[in-house]
Amino acid sequence: MSRHNHNLFDSANAYSMYGNSRRSDASSMSDEPFPGPREFTLPLHTQTSSDRISSSDFNESEEQYTHSRAASSTFQRSSKISSATSNSGDYGDATNLVAITEGQRLVIAIDYGTTFTGVAIVFVPVDEKTAKLSDIKVLREWNSSYNEDKVPSAYSYTKPRASEEQWGTSFSEDAEIMVYTKLELDAQESVIGELDMILDNLDGMKDLSSEYVVSSKGEPDYTPKKPDLVVLDYMKKIFERVWKYLGVYDQALLLSLPVDIIITHPVVWSYRARNATYRAVTLAGFNGDKFPRLENIKMLAEPEAAAVYTARYLKEEEPDKTVLEKNDTFILCDAGGGTVDVVTFRVLETEPSLELEQIGEPHSRKCGSVFIDGEFKTWLRDELLGPDDYEKLEPNSKKRIKPHSTTGRKMRDVMKSFVEHKCRFTGDEKADHRFTIELPAEFEGLSIQDYVDEGLLKLDCNDMMLLFEKCVDEIVALVKRQEKEVMTKYDDQGIARIKSILMIGGFGESIFLQNVIREQMEVNDITIHRPATSWSAVLRGAALYGIDKSRLKNYVRTQRFPNYYAVARDTEETQGAGLAQYQDPITGKFMGKSRLTWIVHRGDLAFEDWNLSQETLLAFTFRENDEKNFTISIYKYLRKDNILPTRVRPNDPELENVLAIPISFSNVKLDSLDMYKSSGAREPYYQCVVSLYLTWRNESLEATVVWNNNVIYPVTAGGMI
Template identity: 30%
Template sequence: MAQARIVIGLDFGTTFSGVAYSDKPDAPVEQINVVQTWKGAGSITSKEKVPSRIAYLPPPPGQSGVRVVWGDEIKPHQHKVPIHACMKLRLDDKHKLSPELKELMTLLSADVSEIDKDINQTHPHWRHRGRQQAPPAYPGKNVVEIITDLLSEIRVKTYDELKERYGDAVFASMRKELMVTVPAVWSERAKGLTLQAVVGAGWAADKISTVTEPEAAATYTLRSMIESSSKVEIDIGNTFVLCDAGGGTVDLISYKITHIEPRFHVEEAAVGHGEKCGASFIDKEFLSWLQKWIGATRFNQIPFDKKRHGSRMMKDFEANKLGFDGTDEGMAIRLPSECGILDDSRLQMEDGTLFMTGNQMKQVFKPCVDRVLKLITSQVDAVLGAGHQKPKMVFLVGGFGKNDYLYKMIEKFCLRRRIQIRRPHNPWSAIARGAVCRGLELDSSSIVAVRLSRGFFGVGLGERFDASKHSELSAYICPYTSAKMASGQMSWLLKKSERLPQSNPKVIKIAACTKFFTAGDARTSAKLVTCSEDVAPTDSRHHDVYPVCTVHADMTNVPIETFEKEMNFLTGVSYYEATFELEAQFQGGNITWRCLYQGQEVGSTTVTYDF
């Protein structure tokens, strides 16, 4: 009898996380199960997800250790401790945090111990708090360890539900396959950090794989259409834009439909992109608006704990935000008594409650909505610029994608351009459900047959110094040949927007040469870097170039007589020289490496990230 198999989809999000699962390969997508029994989940949010936040409480008197609270268990008015949130945004920290992101992280009480000074200097909302009140650093843990703790709590809750559903013995005997979703634009470093946290959290699966969030969302959305009457709306050659509007980020990617029968396949039609303009930034805009509405003095009288994420005031606002559809109905927000306003008709206050109008809420939504529409415009233009037909549809998923006002604004935008808009059932859990869909596919064929490189990829090499093109800042003297060299000269191996077929992986061989004095020194390394700009620089030190990983090749087990022996006639010192190749294979959004010497794989190749 074949071993029972269960596929679990883990969607670790910026503000909310979700888990889906199924043991039925042929089940319709609507029958994929979603964990919904999160402890402390309130009525103002769907139980499909749990807040991605965690806090550490001091031990009870006479006891040691800390007590962990997470998700909706955290009560800001009860737990006067730092709340760690927005942690996902720190995993791919290749860019300096923008001022507005710093402010958002303060609102969510994330780890901003190193940036609180910037916040207090540049943002009047928090200037009154004073540096001594800034959120302290993580409790002796780095961001990956904090995420590990959160994912461990999510795992325990998930496994408890699965054991209750299948029984302890049956669940223990099942083959477990975990699909972890990651942003499409994430670096290899960020993917590695995510998997490090997942494994450290005890997700003891027989197989752990990653799938990009847009691919998971597209898989769920397209399968939903195929399994419904909406199948007639799509045809070979159609292109569509997928907009994943989440809590922290809004990510877009476009696809072209290449096959429908017997198996659905799409190709990326344009390079995906996104911005940090998700639903949580609307909370920040609300606080900006509130400060102007009631005045800075009254606003600053409100304690920080009563205007941060999870406070009563912000919960009231979030409930109105989630249900806002552009009308004036029912937008009541209870303000803390410290603001000193009980009744004021001019300020729309009654019994300490602020009654916002629809137009005021639209003002709060406007910056984020405008940025989403700009992203969609940019993606549509990119599809047309790549020579494809105009997108037929925009698919809207994600937590922010549930909002009816955002949907209406995108619908209005699309109608002017004769583009349709579709929002699948369960848009908030579309990524977790789609991850399960992808994992249930018995063969290795992905729904995405061709991807596009999201940037240039290459290595910085040393070459003979040429004063006409090299800066003296790059100059160095080779210790083996005594020649003057220029370091960090870029050799771009993969171009931005280059096609990467799933069935025919792109293989790149990097010709390299290393020199050493003894066999024990036969090691070398190469740093893979990337650039997402449209024009790639020539020097690896350029500010638009970011490291991806460092590849280490160890050839100490190759007989020393195999290598060329050379002599530095200036010093009379002999050395060995090995000309070899580092082979990189790009497939499925991942990179694998081999070290080749004289055409054969030799030694060992390892990859490290700047954890």
């Protein structure tokens, strides 16, 4: 078995989740965190040459998405965390209820992950700032006989054969299952990611062949829906289960309680991915329509939640193993199915309650356990079976193997066995001498030297180590980088050295991963610790955060945009492709005049801080002697429907020009700009690309424009550029 350049995929239980096997909190692999710095993003919606288009993203009834006026969301960005917890415990089914009374409030925590999703529910007195962990009810009533702290983040559009629910763990034998969709929310941030998903859709729908279209009878197994809409359909199932759980309570009393909802997200995640999650959760039913006294919807970074819970759990539930004292510094490694987050915290106080402070910047990579499965599948196809035989396992996979895709019955059975072996893998050659996986009936007579005997696939310890290698190496590099940066930056500030690494998340339960990190960090006298409930640490921490909301400060308040907003600009088009065209005298290109790019949709997540908001890039061109003053025009759609116009027409009754943003490049030195010359241009020209951010503050729309890393609007002291 040789190494590949491909990444690897899964989160421990990601395939056994489709079968009957179950894992306890202490032995399952989960999902989690996320990647990449905030990137420049293209407009959310493509425009057409027709005069009107329909808003395609979340084309749901707006009535489903009603918030109370008091409701707002909060993105956790504070450097200090504090809360108070107690013990955990095994939470039973929905009949194990707590009594609720007037004077209480309801906290709902939602942890949507790459491979698993969980929901926690807490009833606490309105003025209570602390609660026991035993007060946190982790929902375990999912599909029929599946009762675990989390349910697989899996969904299928295949028609059920009998009573299958086609989500979570309940699937028909022939189901094509959408898995790891969370990864695709962030993949849309890049052009390559967008193109990759288009190719996946074409593969899944047989390149739109007429035979496939006819045979599907309008209900294809492979959905053409975008990832955010798949997440919405999945979250509707989650909400149904939560609503069923809450349905046993006195409804008049339940609906009279104040409600806080906490949604977790990866530590570094794009606005678009956060917005897609926020919209899916709220449109699914977690909104003011269902909860009339909804006060807050808050978004919380996963490591923040995990740190609060894990540190307190070790302090209160495992006092004989106490590893944290005042002024201690520790690294939290949240290793899930999709990504791995590494963050450093310092203990400010241990009594009367635990208080933590984040140190330095967090780091995140897409190197979670789902990438190990992808490596295994790549090896099966490229080195063992070959593309033709591999297609018997997983049709439509000759071109690419990716974690976020669909999976059929045969591959699910193979991967279920592989994941079970992967979860138990320790790296000990004696304990992990041989792993066997039974291939489907088509391979019954197949034998390949050293690897396959009459359809029985055999892997040894070295084979498994090679499959783990890339992910584990990247995680070790993340941890070492975090340690080095923190100690380099804070060594002269009297901050104690890092003594512990707390491992949480499904992949964090891997004995092999723990052993490798322990071996790599022993030279620095750093110890490894993992709480028994590490799989659900993020979920439980989010619930604690909701309980302790008055004690946690420094949040960036957010709301939802109440309207559709577009930027009007002249855009390059094919000659004759649309109305109101002209040939640009500067570039020689054919342009569509006053085209609308809808950068904000009604219900989108709105931040007061422009640094957290969606970025839209706008280009301005001019020649040396041209006027260099421009106006960015922002329009609001006045109608209640979502049939949005694509251009500004004179005296258009559907549009209102709500912002006219003046910008000027008059004082810019031309020799500092790039010069362009196109075949249709008579003389060279220059171009400046600015970033536009829309925010919602004090019930009004505001804009920020950034160029060359400087805010040029609103204008501060010193005037325009």
